[in-house]
Amino acid sequence: MSILNAPIRILGCGSPLMGNDGVGIKVIEALHETELKDLKDVDIEDAGVCGLDLLNLLDGARKVIIVDAVLANSPPGSVHRIEGKDLLDGVEFHPLVSVHDLTITDVLKIGEQVQELPEIVVIGIEIGSIVTEATQEISPDVLKGVDKAIKLIKEEVFSSL
Incomplete structure (x- = not known):
């Protein structure tokens, strides 16, 4: 059991x-x-840069909403809602690729082998290209996706309570 106890985890x-x-x-x-x-x-x-540590954060939740930067060949700041079960089934409506070493799909596929997974929804915000140099600046185009993502997350939460 996780130290986090809420049925919905963002x-x-x-x-x-x-x-x-x-x-x-x-x-x-x-x-x-x-x-x-x-x-x-x-x-x-x-959740930081995630990786396999993400699996521990899925424990004890009924629903998990994961928010991450993605490369999906769409304009920067675009927001994509993807069902976790679609990622596990290999149904990808966008060429979704996380910018981390392991994609969310990779982690979920490992997770389904070792634990029971909750309902999972991924909210991906398009960043346009991989960042290769350290900076704390987020581009204005990508920041436009934050409000859209929050709106989607609120809809997910309130429809699940």
């Missing part, structure tokens, strides 16, 4: 030191300023 992935890759963390920071922070059935967590 996890932001990314590195705040790698520019646009930190957009998932930026969404988590913004969510801490919304009414969601006061809901007892919702956890809002910075």
Whole structure:
């Protein structure tokens, strides 16, 4: 059992030191300023750069919403909603690729072999290209996706409570 206890968990992935890759963390920071922070059935967590550690954060949740930077060949700041089960089944509506070493799909496929997975929804924000130099700056185009992502996350949470 996880130390996190809420049935709905929102996890932001990314590195705040790698520019646009930190957009998932930026969404988590913004969510801490919304009414969601006061809901007892919702956890809002910075999951860092994830990898296999993400599996521990899935424990004990009924639903997990993962927010991450993605490369999906769409305009920067575009927001994509992807069902975790579609990723596991190999159905990808966009050429979704995480900017981390392991994609979210890779982690979920490993996870389904070793544990029971909750309902998973991925909110991916298009960043346009991989960041190769350290910076804390997120481009204005990518930041436009933050408000869209928050709106989608609120819809997910309130439809699940």
